[in-house]
Amino acid sequence: MNYTRTCWSVGVALLASALLAGGAHFLGDKAFLFAQDKAIAEGDATGSETLHENAVQKLEAAISYEMEQKNLPGLSIALVNRNGVLWSSGFGSKDLKGETPCDSETIYRLGSVSKLFTDLAVMKLADEGKLDIDAPVTDILPSFQPENPTDKPITLRMLMSHRSGIVREPPVGSYYDASEPALEETVASLNETKLVYPPETKTKYSNAGITVVGLALQEVLGKPYPECLRDELLNPLEMNQSGFEVTDSMKPDVAQGRLQTFERIQFPAPTFSLGIDPAGGLRASMVDLAKFVQCILNDGVYHGKRIISAKLLEEMMAEQVDESGEPQQFGIGFDISRLDDNKKVGHAGAVYGFSTQLSALPERGLGVVASCSLDNTNGVVDRLADYALRLVIAAQNGSTLPEYQTTVPVPTERVPDIIGLYQEVDGDGWSRINEIDGKVTVSYGPVHFIVRASADDGNLVVDDVFGFGLPVNFQSHDDLTIGDEKFRRVPDTCPEDAPEKWKDLIGEYGEEHSPVYIREVNGQLHALVEYLFDYPLSELGTDRFTYNEHAMSGGEGVEFVRDSDGKVTAVVSSGVVFPRREVGTEKGETFKITPIRPVEELRVEALQASPPEESGNFRETDLVEVVELDDSVQLDIRYATDNNFMGAVFYKQPRAYMQRPAAEALVRVQKRLKEEGLGLQIFDAYRPWYVTKMFWEATPGKLKDFVANPQYGSRHNRGCAVDLTLVDIASGVEVPMVAGYDEFSSRSYPEYPGGTSRQRWFRDHLRRAMEREGFTVYEFEWWHFDYRDWKKYRIGNQTFEEMTGQ
Incomplete structure (x- = not known):
């Protein structure tokens, strides 16, 4: 399978998003919104008032649908033609509390859209005869000396078209x-690397390469890179609310970004500046970014000012070819693609907390820019941007x-027939279709997609923040086609x-905002990067691996570092060090916290307190001991011992x-499980309310997701919740799971992607067995199940x- 990403990077406490319509505004004659540029309008303007109303309503409805369905916190969009902004608006909220609506002036981090500005500025200098993009870049940066095993020098053209072979x-x-290093320090570190491919032999996307281009720009102009961009492009384009640093005037309009984990849990994105700013550090509002598009649509002219020659701009938008053509x-x-019958140029951007799409149809004189304040949502942002363009074209x-x-959602009755493991018929790929809490997912290539049913015909398709429309078809119960690839159950x-x-290599590495999960999948070691992309690693030797050529870091090496005691402390990819993260507990150990108040003091208070009053009709309590119904169920009641997360006896x-x-x-x-040689082992079931109150009062705030609030009571208090695991009946030993019982970490999540295939299989097997009898798993704990009533x-x-009367 050959699914790759062309965006510059992916970032990958649950925060509610408010769907607040921002202040839409119109620039230009409202009656000619989609036909005011006579040079591109193919139909006349008769009835365009109706077209405008219908088109805007459809676009706003589509955006609102996606905001709600995919839990997008904030989004801004602007449509532009050669005359300027046609229409712009904001949706959702720009702050984490959901109190301040987004609008078209909201400022987003643009990620790799920044590359267009860096490259255009360099081409502008080439237009002025200040540099030669086909000369060795060492003519400008003589100290730039990554190991190049060939005699072909790297040029600015190679770097800007991702053909240099650099990491x-x-x-x-x-x-x-x-650490926010200086641009010079960032580029200097590349001297420690070796080219992954000989120059001009492969297209390999590189943030490092465009960073070198930015330093070259800085060297030629003799001033800091941000000043270069401001003087060469931002000021001439009147992009006054854009830049690489947030000024005081920009602060009120800046959106706060969010990251999303593999399990779709959102949390605030970091805001540190990048050492690779030329490749992804620019911030701008959509109405500012639209000015850049307007310049492109006018062949390099903005408001009568020539920014770059039409000839060089045309060269930038010409698709590069390899040695075979x-x-x-x-x-x-520019990325080069097509939107239906129209040539489309532009770029996507993904940076911590943000996803952006800039698209232009030069022959049509149309463009769109859109940005969302949630990382890894490029698929839905691009889809909405394309839809906006299609509306304009249809109106024209x-x-x-x-x-x-x-x-x-996939109809409940279809789910049991489609979940399972599938092997690629004509290759070594595989796919797994899974379901949890009504959400159906498919593993395809390196990505874990959500699958839904078309509202029109019921056919299954991928519909995710990452992409839409990939068909997931079943020719029979066992024959699956994903796109054009065939699989068999x-x-x-x-x-x-x-x-x-x-x-001992399996685990988490790097920081929370961009972790690397080293995990085992079907007998092969994998690296899951940025919560999203799952790449197999090829083993080269002890602790040494490499990514395959289709990975984001294709062809680059991966090496594990050990300390003097042989313990793995980090993983290194092409010189980038990802320290090992200590997550959860070692095998066999019980996770423990330090209670914020003494347990015995809390016990006295809790026994004197009363549960919350409840009104309504309830069933009569009829609590029975599970082992009285089936004495083959094992018990390991942790709260009757001190072998629990608080280290104290509660029962x-x-x-x-x-x-x-x-x-x-x-x-x-x-x-049912006994027929497979497996059985259940219960850790806890009915829990008196006073114990829940003790847990809550003793647990630090940042860990309270793992305990119930006594104000509302616990499902354990109602006698319909159970904490349990699987045991091997023959040995009486617990089967391996990714995390231990009551481990307060992300490893406890039912969808946590780490660990081994065997651990994840047992975890899912337990969940499915429980679901068949009316239980559902708790979103933060693989071991906790609630009965439907x-x-x-x-x-x-x-x-x-x-x-018991004892």
Whole structure:
């Protein structure tokens, strides 16, 4: 499989997003919104008032649909033609609390869209005869000396078209480096690297390469790079609310970005500046960014001022070819593609907390810019941008306005038939279709997509923030086609354990804002980078691997670092060091916190307190001991011992009670599992309310996602929740899971992607077994299951002693 990303990078507490319509505004004659540029209008303006109203309504409806369906916090968009902005608007909120609406003046980090500015500024200097883009870059930067095993020198043209063979990220100042080094220091670190490919032999996307271009620009003009861009482009284009640093005048309009984990949990994005600013550090509003597009649409002229010659701009927008004449989808700076019958040029950008799309149709004289304040959402931003352009084109042509395709969740009755493991028929790829809490996902290439059903015909398609429309078709129960690739179902049996030599390599590396998960998948070591891209690693030797050529860091090496005791401390990719993150606990250890108040003090208070009052109709409490219904269920009641997260005894007796219907359902799960040689082991079931209050009062705030708020009571208090795991019946030993019971870390999430295939398989197998009998898993704990009728029972506070009379 050959799925790759062309955006510059992916960043990859749950924050609610408010869907607030920002202040839409119009520039120009409203009646001729989509036909005011006579040079590009193919139809007349008759009835354009109606076209305008309908088109805007359709676009706003599409954006609102995506904001809600994909939980997008904020988005701004502007449509532009040769005369200026046609229409712009904002949606959602620009602050983390959801209090301040986005509008078209909201400022976003643009990510790789910055490359267009760097490259255009360099081409402007070439236009003025101040540099030669085909001369060796060492003519300008003699100290730039990465190891080049060939005699072909690197040129600015190669760097700007991603044909230099240089590494993707510099060792210092990379996308992952929060130290904010100077541009000179970032480029100097490239001397520690070796070219991945000989110059001009492969197209390899590189942030490092454009950073070198930025330093060359700085050297030629003799002033700091941000000043170069301001003087050469931002000021001439009147982009007064744009720049590489947030000025006082910009601060009120700056959007706060969010990152999203593999499990789709959002959290605030970091704001540090990048050492690779020329490749991704620019900030701008959409109305400012639209001025750049307007210049492109006018062949390099903005408001009568020549910014760059039409000839050089045309050269930038011409698709580069390799030595065999094969198009490479890159011009100089610009991505080159098509939107229906129209040539499309532009660039996408993804940087911590933001996703941006800039697209222009030069022959049509149309463009669009859009940005979202959630990382890794380029797929949906690009789709909305394309839809906006299609609406304009249809209006110009007097054609029927296109509808925006929508989807619905995969019908519940279809899910059991499609989940499973699939092997590629004519290759070594594989795909897994999974479902959790109504969300169906498919692993395809390096990405984990959400699958939904078309609202029109019910066909299954990918519909995700990463992309839309990839068909997921079943020719039969066992035959699956994803796009054009054919797969066949294979038995989804328990995988073999990962090789012992890899087990101490498996873990998390880097920072929370951009981690690398080293994990085992189907007998191969993988690197899951930036919460999104999952790439297999080819083993070269002890602790040494390499990415395949289709990865973002294709062809680059991966090496694990050990300390003097042999413990793995970091992973290094082309000189970029990712320190190992200590997550969770070592195998067999119990996760523990330091209570913020003494347990015995809390016990006295909790026993004297009363549960919250509840009104309504509730079922009669009918708690039964699970082992009385089936004594083959094992017990390991941790809160009857001090082997728990608080290191204190809470129950005087090791008992597991549940409401009778829930207990009977659990026994049915046990019966099915026994046929496979597996069984259940319960850690906790009914929990008196006073214990929940103790947990809450003792747990630090940052960990409270893992304990229930006594103000509302716990599902454990109602007798319909159970914490459990699987055991091997023959040995009586717990089967391996990714995380241990009551581990307060992301490893506890039911969708946590790390660990081994075997650990994840057992975790999913337990979940499916429980779901078949009406239980659902808690979103933060793989071991916690709630029975479907839990809301129908009152909060209980009886102690085990009161229930047993002992």
